[in-house]
Structure formats: structure tokens, C-alpha cells
Amino acid sequence: MLSPPVQPMLAEARAELPPERALPGGLAFEQKPDGYRAVLFAGPGRAHLQSRNGADLSSAFPEITAAGRDLRQPLVLDGELVVATEGRLDFGRLQARARRRGAGARQAARTAPAHLIVFDVLDTADGPLLNEPYQARRALLEELFTEEVLAAPFVLCPATTDRATAEDWLDPAWGAAGIEGVVVKGLAQKYQPGRRGWIKVRARASAEAVVASVTGRVAAPVRSCWAATTRQAACGSSRGRHRCRRRPDGRSAACCPQAERSTPGSTAASPPVGAPARRSTTGRSCRRRGRVRRGHRGGPGPLPAPHPLPARTRGPEPPAAAAPRGLI
Template sequence: MALTPPVQPMLAEARSEVPPARALPGGLAFEQKPDGYRALLFAGPGRAYLQSRRGADLGAAFIEIAAAGRALSVPLVLDGELVVAQEGRLDFGQLQQRSRRRGAGARLAARETPAHLIVFDVLDTADGPLLDEPYRARRALLETLFADGVLAAPFVLCPATTDRAIADDWLDPAWGAAGIEGVVVKGLSQKYQPGRRGWIKVRARASAEAVVAAVTGRVTAPSTLLLGRYDSHGRLRFIARTVPLSATARREVGGLLYPGDDTHPWEGVRFSAAWGTREAIDHRPVQPDVVVEFAGDTAIDAGRYRHPVRYLRVRDDVSPDQLPPVGA
């Protein structure tokens, strides 16, 4: 094959809604966006290299995917999403745990929480690279590889459609509960351009309520809100941080907040500024008695939103003790 690792994957630009048909060349195709790790697999008889989005080798952690790659009857370069399914939904937390295991631990994890590669593109074959082929041709070949049995479990064909109504259904939060984050929109005539944000990603979003338990910036005019909900044991758990508030929202919320005292459950507690980072948020606890409604995507782990959420409004008709506990 012509392609060798590392290859930068083609990327998607985030949008708030599905674009019109003219947004990308040749009409639109829609694919489900599973909640997992992006991965490219360079594989063929007796060899396999599982590459992360940033170029690292994931094969030692996901040994069953690498083994399936070595067992392929033909050489292929595949692009897809690594996932782990648990109890009827994709489990990003389990996937993270799997990514850190090696050796005997990786072998045990492969048996107990097996991974799959949801494949949405084929970039190279024994006949040559396909980067300059249109999406519709690459997709047709990928479907044939599955139909002919060349690709089978643990490989899974990513659902795709040209029907916008079906794509809109995939944006329903009910799909989010199963681990589908939204849709990726691609042009039927698009080539595969490594490293370019040429696709469009639209996340499913739903609203929920939480109590304002801390802020960044001034309490009377907060920059962002740190939101919490109580668990079944009465502990106030951090579940989300908002994106920066508008000037109107700062006045609206800030006028209702009061600083917390040294008995506040988050006094002295450290929260990371972003998922997977060690940088701490410089936050100020406030009395946890103001409930707000927010909009967030469906990437939620153990009750915590992985991405920033968007403040919608104050819910002065709801008290903190009326909120469902974390995980409910």
C-alpha cells in the first residue's frame, strides 16, 4: 500500500445545525458520530498498526483490533472510531480505561470489555490509495467490503444516509443516551484531505437543570458558571461548566448569587479546566440555591458533561432539592 503511518485524519468543523445541501460538493451524506476515539488502521495479512488521531500507536491497548487487522485477507487502510459498548450504550469511560492498559491487563480487558472499530472510510487498498476518490466511491467500496465478509466483527460499518430526515432523527437526544453524539456531514463528491477540517460535525443537544455552585470571575457578574447536582448520598457533585456568559446573562445570574462560606462543599476543591487536562479552574464557591437551565451535548460520563454547556435561563420555579440526583 502507498499510505504508511502516521497519516493525519480528515477532520470536521463543529456547527450548531445541519447545513443546506449546497454547503458541500455534490450533495450531502450523513454519518452517525459515535462517542469514541478516532483511529486509523493500517492492516493486512500478518501486520497491523492502529494509529490515534495524533499519531500514537494504540495497538498495545486494543489488541483485539490489531489482531483482527493482521487477520485480514487483503491490505487496507481504514478510518473509524474505536468504541466500547456496555449495557446497551457506548461507554467512553470504559474506553479511556482500556486505552491505559498494556500486557496482561490489555488482554484481560479485551475479554471483559471488548472494543470495536466503527469504520466510516477506506483510504488505501492493494490497488492503490483512494484519497482522490469521491466520498461516494469510497463509501460504496466500504459497503462492499462488509457485504463480502472481508470486514466483520470487531469491525462495524458506520450507519450513513443521504436522507436528511434520518439525519435529523440521529440528532434526537435519545440517540445520545446510546452513545451517538450527533452526525458528521460529508460531501458526496469530496476527496479525503488529511488534516483538513472539510467535514461538518453537528452534536445532538438537550436541556437540563442544575444548581449554580461556583463561578469564575466576579460573583456579581460571573464569567462562567460551575454547575452541580446532588447525588443519592447528598453530596454536591460537579457536572458541568458553561461557556462564557453574555453580558445580559452575567447581570441576570449575578444579581441572584451570594458568596459561599467556609462550609461550602466545594471550598478548597480543585476542578480541571478541561477534560483530560491538569489545569485547575480558578473558581469562587457561591451559595448553591440558584437553579439554571442549560443546553449540553450528549457526551456525559458518570453524570458529568465532557464539553462546556450553554446557559439558557434561571429556573426560579425549581429548587435544588427538586432536581433529580446525579445518574438518575
């Protein structure tokens, strides 16, 4: 039998689903839940729960280790630890659970029980399965659930070979339920500890906004500026642009220092309404017709009209709870 620690096989991040022949034997797709990667060494009277980095999580999740000790046969399982709250996966509560030990962990196991979503089996009583192809390991894992060798708190990770189903799992509506995206595996791939041999594609949800602000009095602003930004929640990146309005006489008004110091799309603190306008002392400048003009007071000018935003579309609602199923 394998013994801890075992480095789990990892996935390389990609922006989109790969072509069919990107991995050996064709592609299989699994849901990627929002949780902690964990390897469970279990069997009659023994259980050890290992994190991705090799840390011992056994005492933090006593309900998982207790279920592991009650198994009828020795197994080494690879999966994702999750905690569900009100029909969705709650990563914040999972983090809180991971910090508890002793009586606090036992209390948390009753009020916010964890589950292990299992997507691979690495060892059985017949010996290690690391050199077996993914398709064979998946078939054995489904059999363990069918024969009820594995039951709650163990859950079979949904998987499919249908590309259209995998694309549906990338819809942001699944992200609201706690599904981060899709992990792509080769049907003929062996399990290679520590190697980034799989592919991970995250679901992406973006939002657009236009933010406007003024310095000086609202009725007679000295400067007005606006920023338009698009933010993608999956990668945490944002891109946007910032502009300052010209004065009515056609000359450029200086950019507000707060906006220059901020990143595109961020909201900078502006002076309170009615505060007297001040001359810029930052030395920064705006360019107009190839010449540099220093900051100066400007007359009142209208704020730019905001761009119309597209109507928000809503994807299909995910099911309240994904029942364990094997589709390969």
C-alpha cells in the same frame, strides 16, 4: 500502500446541519459515535493501529490488531474506536482501556472488548483512494462488509443522504446511547489528510433549574438570593442570572459574597442554619436607583417564588444496537 502515520481528515464544528449545497456533490450524513478516532493499517500478517495524533494504540487494543492481521487483503481503514457496556457506548471504559498494555490489555480485551466503527477506506491492494470521491469510497466500504471481508470487531458506520434521518440522530435520546451527533460529508469530496473539510454537528441536551439560598437563620434570613440557569450539555456552557431579595422596608439587601464570587448558575456554600449573621466586609455593593449602598444587615424577607419549569419531553428511544447498514 499507505504507511503510518497518516493525518486523518477532520471536521469543523457547527451549531446546525448545513444547507444542501454546502459541500461538493450534495450531503451525506454519518453518525458520530463517542469514541477515539483511529486509523488501522491492516493486512495478512500486519497491523498497526494509529490514533488521531499519530500515537501507536496497537498494544492497547490487541483484539483490533489481531483482527487486522487476519484480513484476506491489505486495507487502510478510518474509524472510531468504541467500547459498549449495557447497550450503550462507554467512553470512560474506553479511556481505561487505552492506558493498559501487555497482560492488562489482553485481559481487558476479554472483559470489555472494543470495536472499530469504520466510516472510510483509504487504501486497498489496488492503491490509495484519497483522490476518489466519498461516494465511491463509501460504496467500496459497504461492499467489503457485504462480502464479509470485514466483520466483527469491525462495524459499518450508519450513513444516510436523508436529512430527516440525520435530524433524528441529533435527538438527545441517541446521546444516551453514545451517539454524539452527526458528521456531514460531501458526496464528491476527496479525502484530504489533516484538513477540516467535513462538518460536525453535536446533539444538544439542555436542563433548566432554579436554586434558592439564604444567609442567617432559615426562620429569619438576613439575605435571600436565587439563581436561574440553563445548561447545555453538549458544549458545556451555561447561562443564568442571580438576584438578591429586597428587605421588607424597600431598601436593597447586599448581595451574598458567595454568589458574587460564583459563576451564574453555580451553587455557593452558605452558612450553616442558625449561624449568626455577619456584616459584609467584601466592599461589594448592590445598586438601587442609581446609588451605591454598602452591605448591611436586613430583616427577614420571603424567598421569591420559583418560576414554573416546562414539562420535560422525551424523544424517541434509539434502538438497542444499530445494525451495520449502508444507506447511500
